[in-house]
Amino acid sequence: MEQDKAYAKKLRKYANQWVALVGKSVVAAGDTLQKVQRDVEQKGIKDYVFHRVPPPISLAP
């Protein structure tokens, strides 16, 4: 649980940005998905997933 909280705190710094995650590590981040995709491809990273980090408010879609 403490690990999850540390991860959530870390991710909050990327609010409103796109990130590439490998497990619970941020391996690339940026304002556009295209930039983040380029970064992970250039670094040769595998098994990533993209995520747009929501703002640190509760969500009501």
Place this chain on the structure above:
Amino acid sequence: MKFQYDTRLTSLGFEQVPRVPVVFTNPKNGFAIPVFCLVDSGASDTLLHWEIGKTLGIDIEKGKRHEYAGIGGVVAGYRHPIKIRLANDTCEFTIECAIMQFSSFDGLLGQRGFFDNYKVVFEKYKKIFEITAKK
């Protein structure tokens, strides 16, 4: 497949949300992208951020336009056929996804398209949820 709830930090403290990695593929060109989506039983459709559509090489505004109402107001989405599968799974479905300009979300897995094809069991008190493709 079982998944753990994802933890996020808001001004109200820590929250657990059901997010799952899904691979979206454009059936017209084979471009694919993995996205960490929110499983949202309250969303009527499966919704994707505009930039995901662009990255998949979709001519977004050529899709069928449909309006979606949420607490934040009305937003237009453009519907396109897209293949979806859970990451690390082989089962794939072609569904209609609505691509729209919204700032807070990457992908919402909603009733039409996602819940049509997957059984979802939420056990938040255990911090896990299970997704099974229909047979």
